[in-house]
Amino acid sequence: DAGVIQSPRHEVTEMGQEVTLRCKPISGHDYLFWYRQTMMRGLELLIYFNNNVPIDDSGMPEDRFSAKMPNASFSTLKIQPSEPRDSAVYFCASSLTRGITGELFFGEGSRLTVL
Amino acid sequence: AQSVTQLGSHVSVSEGALVLLRCNYSSSVPPYLFWYVQYPNQGLQLLLKYTTGATLVKGINGFEAEFKKSETSFHLTKPSAHMSDAAEYFCAVSDQNAGNMLTFGGGTRLMVKP
Numbered sequence: 001d002a003g004v005i006q007s008p009r010h011e012v013t014e015m016g017q018e019v020t021l022r023c024k025p026i027s028g029h030d031y032l033f034w035y036r037q038t039m040m041r042g043l044e045l046l047i048y049f050n051n052n053v054p055i056d057d058s059g060m061p062e063d064r065f066s067a068k069m070p071n072a073s074f075s076t077l078k079i080q081p082s083e084p085r086d087s088a089v090y091f092c093a094s095s096l097t098r099g100i101t102g103e104l105f106f107g108e109g110s111r112l113t114v115l
Numbered sequence: 116a117q118s119v120t121q122l123g124s125h126v127s128v129s130e131g132a133l134v135l136l137r138c139n140y141s142s143s144v145p146p147y148l149f150w151y152v153q154y155p156n157q158g159l160q161l162l163l164k165y166t167t168g169a170t171l172v173k174g175i176n177g178f179e180a181e182f183k184k185s186e187t188s189f190h191l192t193k194p195s196a197h198m199s200d201a202a203e204y205f206c207a208v209s210d211q212n213a214g215n216m217l218t219f220g221g222g223t224r225l226m227v228k229p
Contacts, residue, residue: 004158043159043205043219056216091158103149104217106158 002026004107006092012113018080021110024073025094033104034067034077035091043091049075082114117142117208119220127226134178134193136223138206141187148189149207149217150180159205165189176200201227 005024013019025032033048047057052069060067064083069075079086089111093104122137140146147166151159163174170182176199180191189206206220 042221045216048216093158103161103164104159106160108156108158 004092004094004105006090006107006110008110009108010111010113012115013082014115015083016081017114018078019082019086019112019114021077021090021092021112023075023077023092023107025075025092026096026105027073029094029096029105030072031095032069032075033093033095034075035093035106037089037091037109038087046077079112082112084114087112087114117146117218119206119208119218121204121206121220121223123223124221125224125226127228128196129228130198131195134191134196134200134225136191136204136206136225138180138189138191138220139187140189140206140208142208147209148180148182149209150174150178150189150191151205151207151219153203153205153222155202162191162204196225196227198227198229201225 004026007022011019030051034046036044036046044059046059047067048055049069052072065079067077089109091106091109093106095104118141120139126136128134149164150162152162153159162178163172163180165172165182173179178191178193180189182189203222203224205222207217209217
């Protein structure tokens with residue numbers, strides 16, 4: 001049974017370049033979350049979707065960040081232009097139910113380094 | 116508004132010793148509480164959760180946690196640490212109105228000495 005799949009696992013890019021991170025949630029899950037993890041700020045929720053619709057993007061740091069979910073099996077998080085302070089591990093997570101179990105299934109993360 | 120405080124960003128124990136990781140929360144409504152574990156270079160995975168009912172919750176790998184409403188705490192324990200328990204542990208809270216909107220604590224890195 002495949003879990004949440006993220007790509008790329010590692011990305012090194014230069015400041016100013018566009019970065020696209022990808023996520024495939026677990027089949028049948030109707031919630032998808034994007035988190036960012038840094039040493040300084042810990043785990044931060046950036047945005048989440050329900051049935052492919054963005055519900056809360058208040059955690060997106062600025063307009064350089066955007067996220068889409070064109071269908072139930074795919075989501076992207078894009079940073080354009082990237083900056084060194086965007087260096088972090090970005091996690092995608094999906095969930096089947098809302099309100100009761102609260103169990104999120106996380107991908108292995110995409111480690112982004114912006115030089 | 117909810118918040119989670121994990122006391123101690125780093126905890127070191129000897130193999131075979133008791134593990135105690137502390138978590139205190141604040142929530143305006145009865146909370147759902149979770150512990151997640153993150154092994155190196157991996158995503159988080161659920162260790163255990165409290166929603167309703169029995170306040171002592173058992174999870175995977177011999178871990179358990181007790182919900183103490185009077186102390187607003189949800190500390191994680193394991194009687195005997197194993198080398199494989201070395202990881203980062205996150206406490207999280209959600210409320211019944213926010214569903215899967217989890218608020219995570221800052222994490223505690225557990226180190227196990229041989």
